Amino acid sequence: MEEFGRKPPVEVGDVRNVKIEALGSGGDGIARIGGFVIFVPGTKVGDDVTIRVTKVLRRYAFAEVIE
Numbered sequence: 001m002e003e004f005g006r007k008p009p010v011e012v013g014d015v016r017n018v019k020i021e022a023l024g025s026g027g028d029g030i031a032r033i034g035g036f037v038i039f040v041p042g043t044k045v046g047d048d049v050t051i052r053v054t055k056v057l058r059r060y061a062f063a064e065v066i067e
Contacts, residue, residue: 008036008056008057008058008061009033009034009036010033010036010038010053010056010061011053011056012053012054012055012056013052013053014052014053015050015051015052015053015066016033016050016051016053016063017048017049017050017051018031018032018033018038018040018048018049018051019031019046019047019048019049020040020043020044020045020046020047020048020049021045022045023044023045024039026039027041028040028041028043029041029042029043029044029045029047029049031049031051031063036060036061037059037060037061038051038053038060038061038062038063039060039061039062039063040062040063040064040065041062041064042065043065049065050065050066050067051063051064051065051066052064052066
């Protein structure tokens with residue numbers, strides 16, 4: 001797995017189209033952009049969604065689905 005010692009590939013407010021690849025232990029959908037994990041609540045595996053990034057941490061981010 002790629003290590004993100006550098007700047008994450010997303011910033012708060014970014015809007016992206018992603019595919020949900022897996023579910024996290026808390027039930028949130030997991031998407032990846034360049035290997036970087038993004039948790040997306042209210043989604044399921046296989047969903048193609050448009051998201052807005054709401055919080056970015058060193059190793060992962062959180063996003064919400066937008067219409």
